[in-house]
Amino acid sequence: MSETVGDWLGMVHGLYPKDQAASWDHVGLQVGDPGAEVQRVLVALDVTAAVVDEAATQPGTLLLAHHPLLFRPLSSLTPETASGRTALRAAQAQVAVAAAHTNLDVTQDGAGTSQPVASCLGLQEVRPLTTGLREGGRCKIAAFVPPEAVEQVVDAMAAAGAGVIGEYERCSFRVRGTGTFRPSEHADPYSGEIGEDAAEEELRVEMEVPRGRAGAVVRALHEAHPYEEAAYDLVPLIEGAEVGLGLLGRLPDPTPLGEVADLVRERLPAPHLRVAGDPQRPVTTVASVGGAGDSMIPAALGAGADVLITGDLRHHVTLDALELGFALIDAGHHATEVAAMPAWRERLEAGARRHGLTAPVVASEVATSPWR
Numbered sequence: 001m002s003e004t005v006g007d008w009l010g011m012v013h014g015l016y017p018k019d020q021a022a023s024w025d026h027v028g029l030q031v032g033d034p035g036a037e038v039q040r041v042l043v044a045l046d047v048t049a050a051v052v053d054e055a056a057t058q059p060g061t062l063l064l065a066h067h068p069l070l071f072r073p074l075s076s077l078t079p080e081t082a083s084g085r086t087a088l089r090a091a092q093a094q095v096a097v098a099a100a101h102t103n104l105d106v107t108q109d110g111a112g113t114s115q116p117v118a119s120c121l122g123l124q125e126v127r128p129l130t131t132g133l134r135e136g137g138r139c140k141i142a143a144f145v146p147p148e149a150v151e152q153v154v155d156a157m158a159a160a161g162a163g164v165i166g167e168y169e170r171c172s173f174r175v176r177g178t179g180t181f182r183p184s185e186h187a188d189p190y191s192g193e194i195g196e197d198a199a200e201e202e203l204r205v206e207m208e209v210p211r212g213r214a215g216a217v218v219r220a221l222h223e224a225h226p227y228e229e230a231a232y233d234l235v236p237l238i239e240g241a242e243v244g245l246g247l248l249g250r251l252p253d254p255t256p257l258g259e260v261a262d263l264v265r266e267r268l269p270a271p272h273l274r275v276a277g278d279p280q281r282p283v284t285t286v287a288s289v290g291g292a293g294d295s296m297i298p299a300a301l302g303a304g305a306d307v308l309i310t311g312d313l314r315h316h317v318t319l320d321a322l323e324l325g326f327a328l329i330d331a332g333h334h335a336t337e338v339a340a341m342p343a344w345r346e347r348l349e350a351g352a353r354r355h356g357l358t359a360p361v362v363a364s365e366v367a368t369s370p371w372r
Contacts, residue, residue: 003357005062005096006034008041008233008307009356010161011101012064014138014210015347024086026068031087032096038062041352043345044364045338047097049086056093062359063090064348066113066337069100078229084258100180104344105245105290113290116339117331120267121286123249130244130299139214141221142206142233144179146190149226156224164354173206179231208237213256213355235334246289246296250304254282257307257327269340270331272371276318277327283307289302290336297321297328312335334369355367 009029021027026295037061044051047069050067069090070083079085090097105113105130107116118126141162145153146354157163158170179202183189192198209217214234222230251260258279285298286307293310301307301324308326311333321328341363349361 002037003359005029005032005036005038005098006066006194007355007357008062008064008352008359009042009098009212010212010216011351011357012098012348013212014161015351016103017211018072018103020106021152024070025102027099027101027103029096029098030070031033031090032062032199033049036060036094036096038096040359041348042364043341043348043361043363044366045334045341046368047086047090047295048097048368049089050299051098051364051368052086052090052093052095053090055095056368059094060359062096062098064100064219065093065099066101066104066341066344069097081286092164092222098315112247113337113340114288115343116268116290117264117286117288117336118247120339121249121263122252123247123286123288124252126247126249127307128244129246129248129289129303131304138237139205139209139211140235140237141209141214141217141234142204142235143221144177144202145205145225145230146227147176147201149224150205152176153221153224154205154207155324156220157176157207157209157217159356160216161219161355162207162209162217162220164210165208167354169354171207175205177202177204181239183372188228209234222269224366226364245289246293246299246365248287248300248305250285251283254284255280257329260286260307261329264331265328268331270333270337272332274330275314275328276313276330277307277338281306281327283327288336290340294318297326309336310366322370332369332371334371338369 037060041056041062042055044065047065055063077084078165106157154172161173177200180199182197183192183194191200195282228254260283261275283306286306289306289310292312294313313330345361345363
């Protein structure tokens, strides 16, 4: 059975829910047909003409990028703009293009864009810089099933993507109860008599479901369930783990700001790094935000950070931070995020295995940094 763009995006949105993206963001499928077959997934930071050409070398490639190709609203799709030209190029080459942007930024699974700085500095006690509860990424289905049909229903829902918790599959919770009903004259009941009250032993079967697979799981339930009308509940889940933008952590030992910058320059790597602050200032607590993060300076200050490491720091914002006694390191938008791509690819591979998707996930070999 062939895999489609829709199958892959269902898995991706289970890992990185679309509603976790910022309200101004544009994530998900941007170019292509959800029903198109996928033979390969190419992971890239940016969608450029060169990356599209790389994707087009193999038919059936889904180009999954961190930065959306279509970010600002378009009034027309023509070669007059860079994004329009690249989108047309992708469409003509039958390359599907999708993005996971700020919905990837908020993760804390080691594949978020703020993680590389924390890893290269060996930060301890790492937690999200801004916190909230993740919701909407997963839901729970509770189906009411006669005992003799439980295994076939669980098998069907598991095959559609339900019941995966970490590295465990076909996870369910079951409790016995009694279902009551009265079949109408137009019913075709599995048990009971027309017009008479009936009570039957049933099992309440609960399984977790990625939101992107909810429709497929409900269809599988209906197909496998012996009742004419399958009763079920589908409810969103709020995950207990705190998530948010950026990370905050402590260095193993107080370290001068200049030495912290050198470590980031060497280990990230970030060859175009800039430092604002006294190089001899001791640093203990570090905040990191992948990409453009100077809007997070108030949060970093409020969390007690000594320095914020991010990219695209603006002149006046930096001056204001220095006046408040805060240090900043601009490691570059590209450098802070491209280092997260390998972990993201591994996370996608693991998600694909759990969902039975077999197309290879490969990293783009095209360098997209504009700086030389």
